[in-house]
Amino acid sequence: MDFNILRVARVVMNVTDLSNSRDFYVNALGFIETESDDQHIYLRGLEEHCHHCLVLKKAEKPGVHSIGYKVWHEDDLEKVERLFKKKALYTEWEEAGAQKALGRTLKAADPDGIPLEFFAKMETVERCLQKYDLYKGARMQRIDHVNCMVPDVGKTVAFYNDELGFRCSEYTATADDSIWAAWLHRKPSVHDVAFMNGEGPRLHHIGFWLSDPMSLIHACDVLASMGHADCIERGPGRHGLSNAFFLYIRDPDGNRIELYNGDYLTCDPDFEPVKWDINDPRRQTFWGHKAPDSWFSEATEFIDSVSGKPVAQSKAVLAQQKPDFVT
Template identity: 50%
Template structure:
């Protein structure tokens, strides 16, 4: 697929991704994983929800863990630049026949709730409660020392269509994987904040959330987390890595939380702020695309993901086969 030209002046201004709401079945088990093991900081909690932030973040939360009967993803959140952008976004989604609801959300100002054409629940806001900085309070650092939420990756039944839609609202393609037999896009990485991606799409039954990712200081923090998980009952939760991606050039590790939600620990990608940045094309059969060095991804990485609440699943028509570990 020809990658669409970036829209440098989109209909409303998305600053970055902001937060994810995970539905979890056991708050205590989830707290032990996200707080005691990964090292996210609790900003508020009760017997139904836990709010978390990473060490460099000033907004109230980047993760909400909500008690539920079954695991799912409630919403993906994005921060807009200013209040007029909220009204522009509402008008834009309404004009395309997509839902527009103004909702009350704890610790957030005026919030627009909608869905993309594929069923992914989205919310947009401008103001979230601001907290005191803690990035130099080194006594609080533990686990993998997560600094900030970095990106979401979603399974999409039609990656080309997903790219076209999110391109319209200002996300720009940095890298993509093309199936050489059909010319279709098998995966794509798109950004707003100037890293390799705020969102990405991977071919598969969708929509489902493939993973959320957290940026950490160095690859050594990832090694420390592996040692910690291997000796505190989380060995089976280590799914893939460590390694370095060809796409994004990032050092990575994939782990699963107690409900199976996939989390990527991530560092070392590159700057993408130039408006004339040329997207990098990868061939689906290039083994260094997914892993510059190290083992191929396991089958679970290509097939398992978290359901979005209220979204209907669609099978992908693109049957191209990536390289899978034996």
């Protein structure tokens, strides 16, 4: 491909109560609130110089409007558009300023119907990395990745790898060697986007990078002290896959957030993807703890960019919906 996608850069999603969401994301998790109005809250991590990485949009029910990827140069946008048009996939242009702080943007949808945005420019703001007086909650640093449930992981991975230039760092295979899940990256870490087998497309979670593992523990204490202990869904623990420390939580609307730290470098051209057996108990949690059933069944629907209605979903093609641990 002749374009350069840099990284996943932002997500736009619905919340039903901006005040409750502000308390959760800013006061409990420690995001910086860059800006807000009566319909939106624009959030960023402490080390981020872009205006935002997460847009919370007031709505009657949850839903995800877009996953945004930053590209190297404005010229890359036309090249991405040509690819999507060649594949007979939806594209639409938005001029700079149509969305708060965002430059000229290509809106698109992948073959699963996941709404995507590609942009080269976003307004910049002050980085707060060394403003330690602003560190609170989980001390959120930056957006790291998204994870989506899709009905046919193999087909989705082929599109992102072969057409968009992503690379696979790790993957999960079933007994017949079908791909059950895969972790794909553009930046030199384990993933910008992961895809897992399930009814979809749906957003499973957004992952945010923390500065150290103790920030996950501190986040648990803060959440409990603020009365949000019941939002902790899974962890803290260490993934086998990616080797990262994790904590999965649910916001007041049920959107799943992962607090994440400690994966590894993947930029070498001779790096080979790591294969995991779906039934290896160390895969999802290196220490062997099982994930709850909700982790395999619950996710947030995407909103179609044109109709404003939920994106149609399909059943997963692989019968195995979750691991059956073999010991």
